[in-house]
Amino acid sequence: MASPGYGKRSAPDQSPPRRSDFDHLPARAAYLASLLDRLCENAAMDAKTIAKSQPLYGQAAVRTTLNELGVAGHLRRVRLSVPPGAGVNATRWVVHTYWSRTARDDEWWATFLNGDVTPGAVASTPGAAEVQETGAEEPREAEEDPEPSRALPPRTANSPRPGGDSGPSTAYDTLARLGLREPRLALSAADCAALEQLAADWLTRGATPELLTGALVAGLPDPVHSPRGLVRRRLLDKMPPERTVVPPAPAATVAPGPRRALLVACTDCGVPGRPEALPGGLCRGCRSGPGVSRQPVHRPDPAVHALAVEVRAGMRTPQRGPATPGPTPAADPTLSA
Template sequence: MLWHAISPSRAYVKAAHDVVRHSNLSSDAKVLIMYVQGLPESRANEALSDHAKRIGIKGRAYQRAKSQLKEAGYVHEWRWQGQGGLWMTDQLFSNVPLTDEEARGLRGAKAQAEPADRSPAVGQAGTRSVGASQPEVEEEREKNTPHPPTEVPAADAAESVAATDPEVVQAERVLLSLRHATPQLHLGVREARGLSEMAADWLRRGVKAAELRTALVSGLPADGVRSAFGFVRHRLVRKLPEPLEPAPPVAPVRPPVRCEGDGPEHVFRPRADETLCRPCAQRAAEEAHYAKWPLYAPDPDSEFQEPVRWRERFKEVLAEDAARPASAAAG
């Protein structure tokens, strides 16, 4: 092999041989280390996924590179629950491998120290190291993280959320939580906000937040999702449920009217156009029945004015019929 190399005089990044010759790191992972290592301080708080997108590492390629960097000790993450029950993630990126204990110690020191009091990086090799001389890199996991989101300033995000209705806010939370169900549906804050209105239509049509999340993450393509934004947008449009049917109108409450039945004057509240209250209507129906079937009418001379029921009268008739042959035989 013929070899010829000219060292650049400006705009270059020093890459350690341990990184370049690492056998367990793919080319995407190595390029990502060198890219982040050369970032200015002003961009150190951006998410690692945002940096990867800028150099064309997206989707499954990014997830594979990130997994390799975590196994090799170049990336460390901690999930924690903040105020309001929101889950967030702290992410530390280094151009030198760190153990979990070293990363935790560095995280604690950086959380307490001022920018001018930062301690040197663990394993620093004389040049600027991403291990500790740079701020931690936060990866956006939910809204209202301790550091401002990379896509929208904190003040603008607060105004935007305040100007939306509750369904849009809940829909945006569901879209941001898709990354926890599957890394293939990792949406940024701006992407989730752009789809929140479409997702809010599902909630307005009676779909619960858990049902919406299930509809978006279930049945993913076997060959993976190329674009999380395009895939989620396609499902929100194609699987939109039917709108809720309007509730039946409530019948108006009718005012009380005077009952036209016999007895003392009284009023009742009708359900339709009836002119008799329920007791008077029942009494009128019994009178009409007894007028048609006088046999079953109560005896006015009886001590009891209770009407004779048909079952009792039927038993009496049977008893009379059974008694007649016995009296005839006796005579």
């Protein structure tokens, strides 16, 4: 998790998760995009933390990929001024990273960061738009499921599982999905039913299913001998406190403040600017530099590579010139005698 005030922010009006969300990206960008999409709110989004959280790519590769995701329309970094208060005497700047599973164009990001986005206006890549209009993705996923009867139904409520055919509650569903997030915490149906009331208490106290799942899977021992006992212990020990519900103030007493636009920061170098001046989330210097390119990178011809290897090998071989005849030694008179 990032420091308070920093980290990931989810953009509004995103399309539902699909397997083909990042098929339009290269392999490395698609891999890291799926990782970033699963992060919870306020999670750290800097290159150093992301490089530590996965085993395939280092900081340089992650930094380049973040630039590529910004150009593709999935990511924007913004700077926001926080007024003095809460122990801080001066105005400070915090950095938010807005993430969108649905790819957006520069115009949408500029409108959203200026505070003029319209709810329900979902912009995406052409491939994703075709899937949304035709609905061809849903039947394919249904056909690939060999046992649809065993699929978990959608989340319904935070209360314990009701009887009848209304399906499991959100608490039961969250516990049942733990095995998908962390195989060491795979629970049986009896385990989920026994722990359902404790999980429902979490949700009643304001916790979200993502927060509950993160608290259960963080810092697991290796191996986990009793998943049910470990989950029960964590549900009891980490139970959030009860919150007092404060009624909202009347609308008439709240004076609407001026709309404040966010200041976009370059994804690569961090220089601030207006959204219109940073298309693709990059400043002019980073766009013209050798960093991110909208064109795919082509590998060199194997024949050229082989020729380069041959030239390097010839340069490392010492060059010897022809032997120069030396002076003829004089005959020793003692030997002739």
